[in-house]
Amino acid sequence: MSEPHRLEAQLLGVMARPPRWYLFVVILLAGTVAWGFYAWTVQYRIGLGVTGLHNRVPWGLYIVNFVFLIGISHAGTLISAILRITGAEWRRPITRMAEVITVVALMTGALMIIVDMGRPDRVLYLVRYGFGYLSSPIMWDVLSVSTYLIGSLIYLYIPLIPDLAVLRDRLDPSAPGWQRWLYRTLAMGWQGTLRQRRRLERALTVMALVIIPIAVSVHTVVSFVFSMTLRVGWHSSIFGPYFVVGAIFSGIAGIIAAMAVFRRIYRLEAWITEEHFRKLGWLLLALNLIYLYFTFSEYLTMGYQPDDAEAALLRLLFTGPYGKLFWPMVVGGLVAPALLAVIPSVPALRSLSTVPFLRPAPVALTAAGLLGSVLIVRTQPQAATLLSWLATWETLRWPLLGLGVLLALSLVPILQARRVASLVIASVLVNVGMWLKRYLVVVPSLAVAQTPIEAIAYRPTWVEYSITAGTFAGFALLYLVFSRLFPIISLWEVREAEDSAIREPADVGTRPYVTPAGGRA
Amino acid sequence: MTKDGHQATSAERARPSPSAISRRTFVKALIGTGAATAFPAVGKLAESWAAVGERGSGQGRVSRQWSMVIDLRKCEGCTTINKPPQCIEACKKVHYLPQGQQWIRVVTERDERGTFFRPIPCMQCENAPCVQVCPVGATYHDASGVVLVDHNRCIGCRLCMAACPYDARVFNWVQPPTPPEAALVTYSPQFPVPHRKGTVSKCMLCAHRTANGELPACAAGCPMKAIYLGDLTTDVATNGDEVVKLSTFLSENHAYRYRGELRTRPRVYYIPGHGEAFGRRLGT
Numbered sequence: 001m002s003e004p005h006r007l008e009a010q011l012l013g014v015m016a017r018p019p020r021w022y023l024f025v026v027i028l029l030a031g032t033v034a035w036g037f038y039a040w041t042v043q044y045r046i047g048l049g050v051t052g053l054h055n056r057v058p059w060g061l062y063i064v065n066f067v068f069l070i071g072i073s074h075a076g077t078l079i080s081a082i083l084r085i086t087g088a089e090w091r092r093p094i095t096r097m098a099e100v101i102t103v104v105a106l107m108t109g110a111l112m113i114i115v116d117m118g119r120p121d122r123v124l125y126l127v128r129y130g131f132g133y134l135s136s137p138i139m140w141d142v143l144s145v146s147t148y149l150i151g152s153l154i155y156l157y158i159p160l161i162p163d164l165a166v167l168r169d170r171l172d173p174s175a176p177g178w179q180r181w182l183y184r185t186l187a188m189g190w191q192g193t194l195r196q197r198r199r200l201e202r203a204l205t206v207m208a209l210v211i212i213p214i215a216v217s218v219h220t221v222v223s224f225v226f227s228m229t230l231r232v233g234w235h236s237s238i239f240g241p242y243f244v245v246g247a248i249f250s251g252i253a254g255i256i257a258a259m260a261v262f263r264r265i266y267r268l269e270a271w272i273t274e275e276h277f278r279k280l281g282w283l284l285l286a287l288n289l290i291y292l293y294f295t296f297s298e299y300l301t302m303g304y305q306p307d308d309a310e311a312a313l314l315r316l317l318f319t320g321p322y323g324k325l326f327w328p329m330v331v332g333g334l335v336a337p338a339l340l341a342v343i344p345s346v347p348a349l350r351s352l353s354t355v356p357f358l359r360p361a362p363v364a365l366t367a368a369g370l371l372g373s374v375l376i377v378r379t380q381p382q383a384a385t386l387l388s389w390l391a392t393w394e395t396l397r398w399p400l401l402g403l404g405v406l407l408a409l410s411l412v413p414i415l416q417a418r419r420v421a422s423l424v425i426a427s428v429l430v431n432v433g434m435w436l437k438r439y440l441v442v443v444p445s446l447a448v449a450q451t452p453i454e455a456i457a458y459r460p461t462w463v464e465y466s467i468t469a470g471t472f473a474g475f476a477l478l479y480l481v482f483s484r485l486f487p488i489i490s491l492w493e494v495r496e497a498e499d500s501a502i503r504e505p506a507d508v509g510t511r512p513y514v515t516p517a518g519g520r521a
Numbered sequence: 522m523t524k525d526g527h528q529a530t531s532a533e534r535a536r537p538s539p540s541a542i543s544r545r546t547f548v549k550a551l552i553g554t555g556a557a558t559a560f561p562a563v564g565k566l567a568e569s570w571a572a573v574g575e576r577g578s579g580q581g582r583v584s585r586q587w588s589m590v591i592d593l594r595k596c597e598g599c600t601t602i603n604k605p606p607q608c609i610e611a612c613k614k615v616h617y618l619p620q621g622q623q624w625i626r627v628v629t630e631r632d633e634r635g636t637f638f639r640p641i642p643c644m645q646c647e648n649a650p651c652v653q654v655c656p657v658g659a660t661y662h663d664a665s666g667v668v669l670v671d672h673n674r675c676i677g678c679r680l681c682m683a684a685c686p687y688d689a690r691v692f693n694w695v696q697p698p699t700p701p702e703a704a705l706v707t708y709s710p711q712f713p714v715p716h717r718k719g720t721v722s723k724c725m726l727c728a729h730r731t732a733n734g735e736l737p738a739c740a741a742g743c744p745m746k747a748i749y750l751g752d753l754t755t756d757v758a759t760n761g762d763e764v765v766k767l768s769t770f771l772s773e774n775h776a777y778r779y780r781g782e783l784r785t786r787p788r789v790y791y792i793p794g795h796g797e798a799f800g801r802r803l804g805t
Contacts, residue, residue, distance in 0.1 A: 047718045048677075049694035058679040058692060118677015118692065118719030122657075125676050129657040138656035138680055229684040230650060230783055451641055451688045451780075452628040 005495050007271055008166060011487045014266045016172050018484060029477040036470015039463045040115060048118055050463045057446045057458040061468050062116035067438040068250070069109030069475070070145065070222050071243070072431070075251030075258075076102025076152060077215035078283075081208040090279055092493045093271040097262060098255045099156040100488070104478045105254075106149040108471050113141075115467055137228050140221040148211075148218045155207045157186075158200065162492040165190035182485075219247040226441065232309040233302070233445035242294045246434060249287040253337075253430035256280050258479070260424045262488055271489055274419055278344075281423045284430070285341040292334050309448055316444045321457065325436050333433010340426035343412055344419035353413035360410040367403040370396065585665040586753035587726055587788065588767070589737070590776065591640055592760075594794025595747035597801050598627055598638035602744060608640050611742025615727070617706075617714055619697030624689075624724035625739050637795040640748065642739060643668060643689040643724035644779065644787030651681035651690065660721070666753075666788060667726045669710040675720040682721060686783050690723045726750075736761050745799060751790075 043050050053060050079098035083091035114120050130139045164187035171180055190196060223243035226234040236242075256277065263272040299317075302310045317326045343349060352358055374396055415422040443458055482488070599606045606627040616624065625642040649668050651660050659674040660681055682690040696718035706714040712729035713722060727737035731750065735741065740748035740760060751758030751767040758767040770776070776790040795801055 047695040048692070051694075054694070055682070055691045056688070058682040113678075116678070118679065118721075119675065122674075122676045125657045125674060129674065133656055133658045136654050136656035136680070138654070138678055142656070225680065226683075228654065229680075230686045230785075231683065446683060449688070450686050451626075452630055452639075453626070453688050 005491065005498075007489060007494055008170070008487075008491050010268070010270075011266065011489060011491065012167070012170060015484055015487070016175075019265060022480075022484070026477065026480060029473045029480070032473035033470045033477060036467045036473065039466035039470065043115075043463050043467070044120065050461060052459045052461045052464060054456055054458070056449075056453065056456045057443060059116070059442055059446060060458055061439075061460050061464040062112045063442050064435065064439045065468055065471060066109050066112035066116070067222055067243075067442070068435045069105045069112065069471075071219060071247035071250045071434065071438070072254045073102045073105035073109065073148070073152070073251065074215055074219065074244075074247040075105075075255040076100070076155070077211055078248050078251055079255055080155065081211045081215075084204065084208045085212075089497060090276060092497050093268075093489045094255065094259055094276060095159070095493065096156075096486075096490045097258050097488055098251075099152065099159075100479060100482050101251070101254050101258060102152045103149070103156050104475055104482070106145065106152060107478070108475045110145055110149065111474075112471065115471075137221060137225045141225060144214070144218045144221045148214050151207065151211050151214055155204075155211055158203050158207060159490055159493065160486060161187060161190050161200065162192060163487050163490065165192065166491055167486075179485075216244055219243045226445075231445045231450075232307070232448050233313045233441070236298060238294060238298060242291075242298065245287060245290050245294060246437065249284070249291050250431055250434040252280055252284045252287060253427035253434075256284065256423055256427040257431070260420060260427075262483065266483070266488065268489065271494060277420050277423050281341045281344070281419065281426075284423070284426065285338060288334065288338045288341065288430070292338070295330075295334065309450070313444060313448050316447065317440060322440060322444050326440055329433045329436040329440060332429050333436060337426035337430045337433070340415065340422045340429070343416050344422050346416070349416045350413045352409060358406065358410040360407065360414065363403060363407045363410050367400065367407055370400060370403065374400075584754060585731070587645070587665050587667055587731060588751040588753055588758075589642065589645070589726065589740075589789045590749040590751055590758055590767070590770065590792065591789065592747045592749070592774070592792040592794065592798075593637055593639065594792060594796065595745045595798045596627075596638045596640060596743075596794070597745065597796030597799045598629070599744065600796075601799050601801075606638075606640070607742045607744050608739035608748065611738040612724070615730075615738035616712075617700050617703040617716070619693065619716055622691050622697075622722070624691070624722070626688075635795050639779070639791065640739065641687060641689065641779070642789060643726070644687050644785070644789045645726055646785035646787050648784065648786045650684040650686065650785060654680045654684045656680070663711075663728065665728075665731075667728050668723075669725050669728060670713065670721060670723060671710045672708065672713050672717045672720045672722070677719040677721065679721060686780060686785065687787075690721050692721050693718050753788075 051060065076099040079091055080095040080102075084095070114123055117123060126139070126142050130136075130142060133139060164183050168180070168183040168187045171183060220240040220243065223239035227236055227239035229235060259272050259276060259280075263269055299314065303314050305311075316322050357363075415425070447455060447458065449455055604610075608625050609623055609627060612618065612625050613623070618624065625640055627638050627640045629636055630639050631637075645666060645668050647662075647666065649660075649662070652662060652668060655661075656678065657674055657676055659671045659676070661669060661671070663669050677692070679692060682692060693716050697716040699715040703714050706712065708714065709729070711725060711732065713725070716722060727735070727739075730737055730741075736750050736759070737748070740750055743760075746760040746762045749758040749760040749765070749770075753767065756767045758765050758770060771790055771792075774792040776792045778787045778789065779791055781787070
């Protein structure tokens with residue numbers, strides 16, 4: 001090996017000397033995980049009675065988190081496997097990030113199932129007895145998710161081997177002994193010989209081909225847990241593809257957010273470029289539109305039926321207690337991200353900045369002032385007499401909504417010039433929206449009475465919120481620790497692309513990738 | 522009235538031995554020839570049921586295929602005696618049910634002729650969605666077609682609760698207190714006492730009572746005798762007062778199965794009515 005590659009120097013440098021905030025963030029995340037674990041011990045001791053669940057709504061936040069996390073795990077498969085097979089060269093700097101999301105999301109998602117079980121001590125019964133009851137969709141999930149987790153671990157590990165050898169060879173001598181041992185063991189004697197590289201390429205191609213159908217099966221069977229029942233809103237034949245599309249949708253949003261974070265904190269702007277955001281932005285938009293289409297088809301088909309139960313469910317969602325979540329999900333999680341993905345590619349929108357009253361600052365100030373006075377009036381009874389016309393939320397709903405639209409419009413020219421910011425906002429909105437969407441799939445269908453029975457609202461308790469916070473903190477913690485121990489960008493893959501670009505300076509983006517061995521990957 | 526449902530099932534679940542068939546023919550003949558009126562007292566019937574019930578689980582036994590008939594003409598929600606529904610109370614007492622649990626509910630419904638009461642136990646579906654989705658086989662049909670739960674095996678995933686279209690299942694969200702008199706009961710899926718934290722429970726058609734020739738607690742506790750226990754094998758049903766030929770009783774009274782369109786083939790039949798046998802006026 002010659003002198004260290006620029007990326008190698010940059011990444012290994014950050015890994016050896018992480019920024020100051022690293023320890024602080026790790027402690028914060030670990031503290032949240034510990035708090036979540038404490039909440040779980042309370043739940044284990046007393047039982048699921050400490051949650052807001054009850055006999056009418058037996059599933060809640062844990063199942064919502066499970067579906068969400070399994071969904072976001074599809075990031076790795078799409079970026080890494082599909083783009084690898086189709087020879088999309090631009091994928092190279094982001095495959096590793098995506099694969100790590102997959103593994104971490106699957107681990108935390110599977111954990112949610114154990115947390116949700118009434119008898120977590122019997123989790124191994126799924127292995128002991130489960131194979132005799134393969135008619136159960138839960139068993140399909142167990143088989144599919146565990147296969148996916150093992151496959152993803154292998155798929156993360158194989159392309160990591162050459163980088164582990166780099167770490168082994170270039171590790172700072174002051175590094176602790178366990179770290180040397182870790183890299184030496186995991187590198188499995190990689191020397192970068194022609195034979196080794198050929199094998200690596202072949203293994204990667206096989207794994208990429210295998211992992212795609214497994215990933216599709218995973219979110220399909222997750223949806224089958226719902227659609228195999230007779231519940232209104234669940235018993236739908238489009239649930240499989242609907243869930244798979246939703247999973248890839250939130251997976252892309254996940255990878256965009258992760259890219260932005262790592263690009264910023266590890267200063268990787270030279271490798272993770274705006275071009276990556278642009279391409280993933282179009283993918284996000286495509287999946288966004290497909291998901292909107294599925295959502296529209298699903299609710300229209302339900303709404304067109306004269307069925308009482310389906311009408312009851314739609315009432316709950318559209319105008320009932322779940323409307324507070326449903327409409328933000330549709331507008332904020334599906335419509336707004338689609339707009340945000342398009343805005344940076346429409347230069348004409350910049351002319352909005354010439355409209356005099358559409359300056360963000362005055363609009364925001366007016367909105368804040370109005371909102372503030374509502375809050376004052378609502379909390380301070382004596383002010384109500386002064387501003388009695390402001391006293392109700394209802395009278396202000398439309399002015400505030402109008403100001404909100406103006407504020408959004410005033411931000412358009414700013415976002416137009418900032419593609420990355422625009423897409424990161426879209427990604428966050430997508431993932432919040434998709435989490436809400438999963439909540440709206442799980443809870444309202446259970447809440448619709450199938451027989452005349454008293455309806456009881458589901459209100460999650462501090463235990464559920466704490467375990468949820470701990471789970472997402474654990475997700476971030478595992479991701480962060482991984483990025484400290486292993487290069488978050490695949491060094492050899494980036495290097496390989498640059499090497500072949502030097503040898504043959506053609507259009508790297510469209511030319512089929514030629515391996516040093518001469519075979520097509 | 523659909524008879525195909527239970528005939529197919531009794532054939533596939535438990536093939537009666539030749540002696541069983543002759544026995545059934547005998548009982549049918551007895552009832553068919555009008556001997557039902559002169560049929561031995563219900564107590565005696567119960568004894569004969571017990572003799573061939575689940576206890577003697579050897580070869581060649583007659584397999585009961587339990588069902589239930591609820592005569593809504595007789596159910597007035599215990600409003601005329603000004604008490605809470607006595608089926609619920611009896612069920613709670615017999616099973617030492619924890620606070621807030623009901624294995625049978627009584628709901629008020631309305632049709633074009635007025636309001637009526639409907640007791641809803643577990644429907645013991647022959648094509649049970651809960652049994653299909655259980656990942657560990659903790660819920661299953663026993664030989665007599667009753668859906669039981671093995672609380673030693675249930676992992677508490679609650680998919681059966683989500684799958685049940687009758688809201689019949691309940692969960693032990695915390696460890697239920699064990700009353701002193703229940704402490705010494707030996708647990709069995711037929712009589713799941715003491716109750717266990719983190720597992721799913723439901724009505725088991727009082728499998729521990731029917732095996733001994735007793736009526737389920739709700740049927741025995743119903744002051745209006747609106748609930749009948751039936752056996753599809755011998756085509757006999759009783760509410761503790763009278764014995765009827767099950768198939769005739771169902772067809773003559775236009776019995777139906779609740780949400781039958783879901784095709785889960787419940788073993789619980791309802792005879793339409795508005796409690797009129799006890800003076801409830803229609804249109805109220």
